[in-house]
Amino acid sequence: xxxxxxxxxxxxxxxxxxxxxxxxxxxxxxxxxxxxxxxxxxxxxxxxxxxxxxxxxxxxxxxxxxxxxxxxxxxxxxxxxxxxxxxxxxxxxxxxxxxxxxxxxxxxxxxxxxxxxxxxxxxxxxxxxxxxxxxxxxxxxxxxxxxxxxxxxxxxxxxxxxxxxxxxxxxxxxxxxxxxxxxxxxxxxxxxxxxxxxxxxxxxxxxxxxxxxxxxxxxxxxxxxxxxxxxxxxxxxxxxxxxxxxxxxxxxxxxxxxxxxxxxxxxxxxxxxxxxxxxxxxxxxxxxxxxxxxxxxxxxxxxxxxxxxxxxxxxxxxxxxxxxxxx
Amino acid sequence: xxxxxxxxxxxxxxxxxxxxxxxxxxxxxxxxxxxxxxxxxxxxxxxxxxxxxxxxxxxxxxxxxxxxxxxxxxxxxxxxxxxxxxxxxxxxxxxxxxxxxxxxxxxxxxxxxxxxxxxxxxxxxxxxxxxxxxxxxxxxxxxxxxxxxxxxxxxxxxxxxxxxxxxxxxxxxxxxxxxxxxxxxxxxxxxxxxxxxxxxxxxxxxxxxxxxxxxxxxxxxxxxxxxxxxxxxxxxxxxxxxxxxxxxxxxxxxxxxxxxxxxxxxxxxxxxxxxxxxxxxxxxxxxxxxxxxxxxxxxxxxxxxxxxxxxxxxxxxxxxxxxxxxx
Numbered sequence: 001x002x003x004x005x006x007x008x009x010x011x012x013x014x015x016x017x018x019x020x021x022x023x024x025x026x027x028x029x030x031x032x033x034x035x036x037x038x039x040x041x042x043x044x045x046x047x048x049x050x051x052x053x054x055x056x057x058x059x060x061x062x063x064x065x066x067x068x069x070x071x072x073x074x075x076x077x078x079x080x081x082x083x084x085x086x087x088x089x090x091x092x093x094x095x096x097x098x099x100x101x102x103x104x105x106x107x108x109x110x111x112x113x114x115x116x117x118x119x120x121x122x123x124x125x126x127x128x129x130x131x132x133x134x135x136x137x138x139x140x141x142x143x144x145x146x147x148x149x150x151x152x153x154x155x156x157x158x159x160x161x162x163x164x165x166x167x168x169x170x171x172x173x174x175x176x177x178x179x180x181x182x183x184x185x186x187x188x189x190x191x192x193x194x195x196x197x198x199x200x201x202x203x204x205x206x207x208x209x210x211x212x213x214x215x216x217x218x219x220x221x222x223x224x225x226x227x228x229x230x231x232x233x234x235x236x237x238x239x240x241x242x243x244x245x246x247x248x249x250x251x252x253x254x255x256x257x258x259x260x261x262x263x264x265x266x267x268x269x270x271x272x273x274x275x276x277x278x279x280x281x282x283x284x285x286x287x288x289x290x291x292x293x294x295x296x297x298x299x300x301x302x303x304x305x306x307x308x309x310x311x312x313x314x315x316x317x318x319x320x321x322x323x324x325x326x327x
Numbered sequence: 328x329x330x331x332x333x334x335x336x337x338x339x340x341x342x343x344x345x346x347x348x349x350x351x352x353x354x355x356x357x358x359x360x361x362x363x364x365x366x367x368x369x370x371x372x373x374x375x376x377x378x379x380x381x382x383x384x385x386x387x388x389x390x391x392x393x394x395x396x397x398x399x400x401x402x403x404x405x406x407x408x409x410x411x412x413x414x415x416x417x418x419x420x421x422x423x424x425x426x427x428x429x430x431x432x433x434x435x436x437x438x439x440x441x442x443x444x445x446x447x448x449x450x451x452x453x454x455x456x457x458x459x460x461x462x463x464x465x466x467x468x469x470x471x472x473x474x475x476x477x478x479x480x481x482x483x484x485x486x487x488x489x490x491x492x493x494x495x496x497x498x499x500x501x502x503x504x505x506x507x508x509x510x511x512x513x514x515x516x517x518x519x520x521x522x523x524x525x526x527x528x529x530x531x532x533x534x535x536x537x538x539x540x541x542x543x544x545x546x547x548x549x550x551x552x553x554x555x556x557x558x559x560x561x562x563x564x565x566x567x568x569x570x571x572x573x574x575x576x577x578x579x580x581x582x583x584x585x586x587x588x589x590x591x592x593x594x595x596x597x598x599x600x601x602x603x604x605x606x607x608x609x610x611x612x613x614x615x616x617x618x619x620x621x622x623x624x625x626x627x628x629x630x631x632x633x634x635x636x637x638x639x640x641x642x643x644x645x646x647x648x649x650x651x652x653x654x
Binding site: 037045048080085123126222239 | 357362371402418448454460471473549
């Protein structure tokens with residue numbers, strides 16, 4: 001069962017993939033889904049070997065899982081209600097063993113079983129480098145969340161701790177860690193889990209929608225922190241044309257997260273955290289941190305041209321905001 | 328304006344792409360579209376440099392155009408009514424000049440302007456090799472076409488001539504042509520156009536839907552011939568569990584197409600023809616070739632386990648059916 005893809009051939013590859021596709025494109029030129037009268041959200045993400053994942057730290061199953069989380073995280077930060085389906089564009093060198101493809105689809109399948117949605121179709125081709133190009137489609141829920149809805153007076157809320165995925169990567173790559181005290185086993189396990197099996201912030205979204213105080217209007221800005229916390233806050237500020245003031249003492253650190261500037265930097269810009277970064281009225285923010293205890297108020301929004309600063313007035317340098325280098 | 332992508336950086340790349348995206352994902356994590364209560368069709372195709380296109384024969388504009396046609400052709404062969412939008416996953420080496428990206432998007436834009444739909448979002452990343460991963464979404468029209476609906480007694484109809492794209496490729500690559508007589512200038516121009524700027528069979532679909540005789544029920548099987556005519560007919564036979572009998576004298580050849588077995592082979596298996604291959608009741612087939620003169624009856628469907636043969640009873644060998652080697 002572990003021949004390479006060019007030994008198997010395209011038709012047999014598709015045959016074997018059928019078990020991962022309950023409905024869909026394999027026996028037809030397209031897949032059909034029913035949004036049942038609702039508007040839909042669409043998101044496409046590409047994951048490229050050695051840019052977004054590497055065989056060194058990511059098993060095929062983990063790569064498939066991560067690809068789903070990346071996509072569903074974007075849907076969550078737009079206010080998705082139901083995930084209708086995903087398509088998978090897969091590219092791999094012709095000599096790639098079948099086990100890699102099977103592993104990726106197993107990871108995709110496990111993630112979808114946990115978070116919702118089905119594989120509805122896709123395409124595959126040989127290429128020099130492994131690529132997963134996923135498109136996810138879902139229905140819009142009660143409130144369509146945009147980046148551009150932040151307003152003066154809002155509080156900034158992170159739906160969970162940040163930096164764990166980056167720490168997990170460091171542990172997997174055995175990078176030297178800037179700390180004298182040993183890390184707790186719990187923290188290490190959480191970090192590796194966050195890197196290998198990140199979760200899209202769908203529960204946080206559900207709680208956000210459920211906990212809105214009735215007197216607060218339906219208006220919220222959101223994005224996800226897949227490219228790092230500061231990057232997400234900056235995106236909100238640019239789209240909403242406003243300023244953010246962050247509280248260094250209130251960074252969304254995991255329990256027992258070490259102190260120190262390089263640990264803060266991982267928290268701020270480690271990336272791949274897949275949490276919601278929200279700008280919402282104070283009453284709603286306070287309701288959310290009560291309803292969803294892993295969430296935390298991390299700062300506030302002020303009017304003015306886009307800028308990020310600490311609450312002591314010090315501007316956060318652009319160089320600190322890791323623009324994720326996909327080029 | 329012709330720096331490389333890593334000189335420009337991701338944020339500026341996205342900024343420059345905004346003009347191609349009237350609505351959509353750039354300022355948000357996802358794009359939103361409204362299917363207006365209808366069911367939707369979804370299709371994903373990946374195009375990989377040196378597998379599906381090469382700089383030698385395909386300009387960036389042509390690559391973008393072809394990517395759209397490939398996708399919309401699948402939507403057409405499923406019975407699309409309106410193209411709602413497409414997402415573009417683009418991968419290119421970091422040293423790729425901006426002009427390549429701009430060219431691809433210009434080709435995408437021109438094709439969408441002609442055929443319908445808008446770019447609603449996407450993603451980009453560096454990688455070793457250029458890749459376009461396109462997902463197209465459209466609404467289902469009057470009749471959802473499937474591959475599996477062919478029935479004994481149907482006629483097979485091709486919506487247009489086949490082999491032109493393969494001839495166009497040969498001309499562009501200056502391959503030796505197996506003919507003693509010079510090709511007509513008209514044929515050469517049509518072949519190069521078919522290779523560089525192929526069209527999805529949307530007009531044929533419109534005519535098909537419009538010309539159905541009232542006493543014929545709404546039932547038709549369809550696929551597109553993007554991987555060659557025989558491959559398309561075989562796909563219909565496999566999905567519908569039936570046999571096809573083709574008439575060698577009625578191959579869908581272009582006017583002045585040379586005679587000879589290698590020319591027939593290009594017609595049968597050249598690929599990238601993007602025509603509808605239909606299995607429909609005889610009355611409907613006859614109405615279609617009247618309403619849409621480029622279409623042609625090429626054979627018929629019989630019951631029995633999947634098999635392709637000529638109308639003299641000779642079986643068409645599997646080796647003749649070009650399984651397009653994407654691996």
